[in-house]
Amino acid sequence: xxxxxxxxxxxxxxxxxxxxxxxxxxxxxxxxxxxxxxxxxxxxxxxxxxxxxxxxxxxxxxxxxxxxxxxxxxxxxxxxxxxxxxxxxxxxxxxxxxxxxxxxxxxxxxxxxxxxxxxxxxxxxxxxxxxxxxxxxxxxxxxxxxxxxxxxxxxxxxxxxxxxxxxxxxxxxxxxxxxxxxxxxxxxxxxxxxxxxxxxxxxxxxxxxxxxxxxxxxxxxxxxxxxxxxxxxxxxxxxxxxxxxxxxxxxxxxxxxxx
Amino acid sequence: xxxxxxxxxxxxxxxxxxxxxxxxxxxxxxxxxxxxxxxxxxxxxxxxxxxxxxxxxxxxxxxxxxxxxxxxxxxxxxxxxxxxxxxxxxxxxxxxxxxxxxxxxxxxxxxxxxxxxxxxxxxxxxxxxxxxxxxxxxxxxxxxxxxxxxxxxxxxxxxxxxxxxxxxxxxxxxxxxxxxxxxxxxxxxxxxxxxxxxxxxxxxxxxxxxxxxxxxxxxxxxxxxxxxxxxxxxxxxxxxxxxxxxxxxxxxxxxxxxxxxxxxxxxxxxxxxxxx
Numbered sequence: 001x002x003x004x005x006x007x008x009x010x011x012x013x014x015x016x017x018x019x020x021x022x023x024x025x026x027x028x029x030x031x032x033x034x035x036x037x038x039x040x041x042x043x044x045x046x047x048x049x050x051x052x053x054x055x056x057x058x059x060x061x062x063x064x065x066x067x068x069x070x071x072x073x074x075x076x077x078x079x080x081x082x083x084x085x086x087x088x089x090x091x092x093x094x095x096x097x098x099x100x101x102x103x104x105x106x107x108x109x110x111x112x113x114x115x116x117x118x119x120x121x122x123x124x125x126x127x128x129x130x131x132x133x134x135x136x137x138x139x140x141x142x143x144x145x146x147x148x149x150x151x152x153x154x155x156x157x158x159x160x161x162x163x164x165x166x167x168x169x170x171x172x173x174x175x176x177x178x179x180x181x182x183x184x185x186x187x188x189x190x191x192x193x194x195x196x197x198x199x200x201x202x203x204x205x206x207x208x209x210x211x212x213x214x215x216x217x218x219x220x221x222x223x224x225x226x227x228x229x230x231x232x233x234x235x236x237x238x239x240x241x242x243x244x245x246x247x248x249x250x251x252x253x254x255x256x257x258x259x
Numbered sequence: 260x261x262x263x264x265x266x267x268x269x270x271x272x273x274x275x276x277x278x279x280x281x282x283x284x285x286x287x288x289x290x291x292x293x294x295x296x297x298x299x300x301x302x303x304x305x306x307x308x309x310x311x312x313x314x315x316x317x318x319x320x321x322x323x324x325x326x327x328x329x330x331x332x333x334x335x336x337x338x339x340x341x342x343x344x345x346x347x348x349x350x351x352x353x354x355x356x357x358x359x360x361x362x363x364x365x366x367x368x369x370x371x372x373x374x375x376x377x378x379x380x381x382x383x384x385x386x387x388x389x390x391x392x393x394x395x396x397x398x399x400x401x402x403x404x405x406x407x408x409x410x411x412x413x414x415x416x417x418x419x420x421x422x423x424x425x426x427x428x429x430x431x432x433x434x435x436x437x438x439x440x441x442x443x444x445x446x447x448x449x450x451x452x453x454x455x456x457x458x459x460x461x462x463x464x465x466x467x468x469x470x471x472x473x474x475x476x477x478x479x480x481x482x483x484x485x486x487x488x489x490x491x492x493x494x495x496x497x498x499x500x501x502x503x504x505x506x507x508x509x510x511x512x513x514x515x516x517x518x519x520x521x522x523x524x525x526x527x528x529x530x531x532x533x534x535x
Contacts, residue, residue, distance in 0.1 A: 001408070003375050004327040010368065011359035030405045032443065034471045040404035043472065044366060051365055084362040088321030088334045089293045093365070129299035156299070197301045 001028060014044045015084065016077070049073070052080055056094035059122045062173035063115040066180070067107060075104070094119065102163075110164035110183035114173075117166055120158040120192040121199050127156035135246035137254045138221075145256040147222035151215050151245070152253040156194040159204075159212060163187055167203060195249045207231060208241050215245075261349050261396075261427065261459045264314050264500040266519040266526075271505070275305045277512040283313045284516055287348070289502050292319040295345075296337040310345055316460070317347045318429075321363065324383050324397070325356035325370040335390045342391065348500075349459065351396035351429045354380070354417060371406035372416045377423075384424035396459050397421070398429035401437040401466070401475035413438070414452030421457040428453060430499075431462035432492050433485045437473040446488050450495050458496045463489055463522055464504040478507035481518060486525060493529040501526065 001009070006028060012018025013025060022038060029037035053076045057064040064072045079100050085093040098116035101107070132154070141149060165188040172178045189209035192201040204212065211227035225238040245251050265286030270278075288309050295306055295317075309315060321334065342350055355367040370376045388394055399417055411419075421428050430453060439446040463486075465479030481489075481503065493499070503518040 003371065003373075003379060006371060006406070006408070007327055007356060007359050011362070011364060014366070014368075015362065015364055017362070028407055030407055032405075035403075037404075039471070043403040043474075044364075044368065048364055048366060055365075085365060086361055086363065088331060088363060089296065090363075090365045091294075124300075126298045126300045126302055128297060129303060194300060197304065 010041065010044075013041055014048050016045065016049070016081070017084065049077060049080075051090070052076060052085065052093050055090045056097055059091070059094040060097060060115045060118040062170065063101075063111055063118055065173065066111060066114070075101070075107075078104075091122075095123075108183060109185065110166050110169060113160075113162040113164045114166045114169055116160055116162060117170060117190060117192070117201065120160055120190075121201065124156045124158055124192050124194050124199050127154075127194065130154045130156070130252040132249045133246060133251040133253050135243050138242070138246070141254075141256050147220060149221040149254055149256045150218055151242075151251050152255070153216055153250055154193065154252045157250045158192040159209070159216070160190045160192065161187070162190060165203070167201070170201075191250075193248060193250055200248070207237065211238065211241060212245075215242075260456070261500070262314075263498050264316075264348060266523045267314075267316075267500065267502045268515050268519050269318075269502065269504055269506070270306065270309060270315075271509055272302070273509045274512045274515070275301060278305060279308060281512075283309050284512075285313065285519055287314040287316065287500070287502075289316050289318045289504075290345075290347075292317040292338055292341060292350070292352075293321050296334075296341055306345065314348045315345055317342060317345065317350045318398075319350070319352035320367065321357065321365075322352035322387065323356050323358045323363075324352060324387065325354065325368075325376065325380050326358045327356075327379070328358045328361060330383060330386060330390075331358075332390070335387065339391050342393070349396055349427070350391060350393060351398060351460065353400050354397045354420065355400045367400040369400060369402035369404065369406075370416075372409035372411040372413060373406075374410070377411070377416060377419055380420050381423040384420065384426050388424070388426065394426055396427045396429040398431050398462065399434050399438075400431075401434040401441075401473075403441055403472055403474075405442055412444070412448075412452065414449045418452060418454050418457070421454065426457075427459040428457045429460040429462060430458050430492065430496070431464070432489045433462065433464040433466060433481070433504075434475060436485050436488050437466050437475045440473045447491060450488075450492055453496075455496050458499055461489065461492060461496075461499050461501040462504055463501060463518070476507060477504045481521070486521075489522065490525055490529050493526050494533055498526065498530065 026037045031037045053073050056076050083096045098119050101112035165184040165186045168181050189204040207228045211224045215224050228234040228237040231237040267287035268285045270288045270290045353367045357364050357366050435446050435449045463481045464477045467474045467476045501522045505515050
């Protein structure tokens with residue numbers, strides 16, 4: 001058997017992607033009492049699942065706690081079969097878990113959204129650092145350049161569109177106190193960000209969610225204002241919202257060109 | 260050759276607050292490379308703080324140098340960028356494989372000890388050293404299986420890789436002991452088979468006895484048989500930068516530092532008995 005064939009055999013067996021082929025394993029692996037060849041490979045198979053379950057659980061600690069250990073292990077086993085780890089960083093192994101959970105029946109309906117929120121918080125915690133722009137940079141622009149201002153956002157800002165409002169659920173689980181609330185099937189847009197080294201999340205109003213989407217896609221301040229067209233004082237609402245983005249360290253830079 | 264750094268510890272998340280508040284009391288720190296690739300926030304802040312006043316080395320777990328998969332050049336680019344930023348005393352990884360078909364098992368799987376593997380690994384180590392622009396250290400792994408196709412002793416394989424690829428060796432004393440028990444070889448023979456001038460770092464760690472085999476868990480204090488083998492290693496290799504690994508059930512920082520001090524004391528005793 002070549003090196004490539006041997007690695008194919010063992011990798012398939014250890015990861016569970018290609019089970020079986022017992023006779024070939026027995027031919028290739030030395031049986032040394034008290035363990036036979038299959039028992040020796042089984043040590044690695046057990047560690048593979050255990051290690052990846054731990055990694056995914058570290059991403060979504062509250063979700064895994066609600067699901068329960070044994071059920072969570074089986075979920076991760078099924079998840080890994082569809083999403084084997086492709087990254088050298090084991091902490092990336094769970095990056096699709098929340099989205100995958102949405103396809104899974106038989107769990108509490110809001111757990112996929114809780115997992116997505118937890119994963120986002122995990123990503124934000126270690127996202128690349130960036131400069132923090134100050135509101136004065138916007139306010140000091142030539143009035144004629146102001147409508148054309150565009151914003152570059154911090155790499156640690158995430159925006160999630162969730163099918164449930166899981167903020168109260170997250171609060172209870174994070175505090176490890178209080179009664180776990182029932183699922184709230186209300187579509188919610190949540191921003192997750194880091195200020196200094198601390199991670200925050202908050203719900204966004206519909207106009208702010210629209211404005212942020214426009215801004216992150218490179219829209220100008222004038223276009224951002226359009227998201228508040230239904231508000232009593234659109235310009236005031238837009239400016240107040242944009243200033244809050246600076247205050248929360250979401251904005252890394254402001255660029256401008258005359259409108 | 261690489262510098263002698265003294266007796267270090269691993270940089271672990273659990274100790275971040277203590278390291279920031281109490282200062283960096285170990286001689287040096289070993290950093291798991293993958294935990295700091297393309298990363299900001301607290302991990303990066305702690306790494307930079309530690310690096311300002313202590314030597315750091317980068318220790319990878321995902322190079323998969325023995326895999327038949329193509330080398331992950333994106334990973335190596337990121338690793339080089341991290342090394343350029345941190346300026347570690349050296350970069351190390353393991354003599355093993357862990358990926359197949361780009362699917363990462365996140366494990367340190369042993370290689371069949373054959374001429375085919377040797378040729379493959381030597382070529383890959385050379386390529387890695389070229390891409391990183393530096394010599395690397397390769398660590399022997401703990402193992403729970405061996406191959407019927409193997410024709411070389413592990414220590415001969417490791418020594419030959421180091422010689423042909425001109426790389427250095429991170430000798431994990433605990434791993435030698437664990438594999439010796441699991442496969443029934445003499446750990447002293449392992450040490451005798453490793454060329455003195457290639458060993459640039461020692462690892463020490465704890466393991467668990469599961470009855471059927473020893474498991475390399477890095478979750479406990481260094482046990483007496485590993486300390487005994489460490490003394491043998493110091494006798495053979497002399498003063499070598501030594502690191503106590505603790506990756507699971509990590510105790511308070513003071514306890515890990517105490518293990519590093521214990522290693523220093525063992526080394527001192529051995530060197531006083533048989534000065535270089």
